Amino acid sequence: MTQRGTRLSAEDWADAALEALGRGGLAAVAVEPLATRLDTTKGSFYWHFRNRDALIEAALLRWEERGTTQVIADIETDPDPVAKLRRLFATVIGHGLTHRIELSLLASADHPAVGPVLRRIGERRVAYVAQLFGEVGFEAAEAHRRALIGVSVYLGNTQLASTAPSVLPATDAERLALISSTVDALLAGAPGPF
Template identity: 55%
Template sequence: MDMARQRAREAGGGSARQRLTARDWADAALTAIGEGGLAAVAVEPLAARLGTTKGSFYWHFANREALIEAALERWEEIGTEAVITEVEVEPDPVGRLRRLLRRASDGAAEDPLEVSLLATAGQPRVAAALARVTERRIDYVASLFAELGFTEDEARRRALLAYTAYLGHTQLGHAVPQSLPAGAARERYLDGVIDTLARPA
């Protein structure tokens, strides 16, 4: 069940319309983007998915573009900031790198949203969000390599390598999933990526 439908169901029956928030609409838009790209963000189908009317949409947003902007901000929040917060509980930087790559790879395998956003990078709003997210993610990974003693330039280079490995893994996972290892072999593969990148020059 997608995030939007789950929230509407939890709101319960006829009261769902009153309880829907801008975040519910943003989550529904993200689900739609993952399923069909930006073209899938249409008010009436989203209202049906949420079990509400277009009036609820216009209570929260002036237009479709405002919803798309809110959805992209929500993606930044749950796809980057929340993940960083989650991995920060690990005290060891190599442990954080392992946990981050596993968490990011698992999320990308389960949800086509990231691949869908990359495919619509020509849209200015999406391009801007991708630029912000990419910079934030690479900066964070570079800080972990810096903790391991690498120079600023080398930490940045390794962070970029790690991020391109993640993106390649994500694209293959959706386009040619049989090309990637599964089960225990997948865990060894992901650990090997980090072991290689964390190894001193």
């Protein structure tokens, strides 16, 4: 919440839209409830956006930036591809709110603004993970296959975190051990030590 009189940015509105999306799906991204939540008027919204669709597009770009672009940039600070894979899985499987947003977006994949973004992000994620497996030494086709498995593990974990959290590890240590085992399995047969 902001204090009335504080000028909100387009990013503030997009962040609020993402939070609403994570709580209640695409239908929860509505101008009046968001204005109330932000303690502002609809006029603030119209200062930044022409309509709800423009807000949804801005929120999707913000989600892509945070959940993919920034994650990749952070992972790329490490020169070791195996360490990158381990950090990547530990990072993405640990994102609670991101999971809820991701699931809400997947449920709205037929929306004309959502579908293309999900497709672009899915392709980018698979390509990046394949790049990491390529850096480990796998041939392109095998790197791509392992990337598909890895991204599928992430999506499956995301689904389980929402629908059946009791089946997932209860402690951080157990979660990290599972992630480590997953990456070890994906690296099995890698050309060279890891």
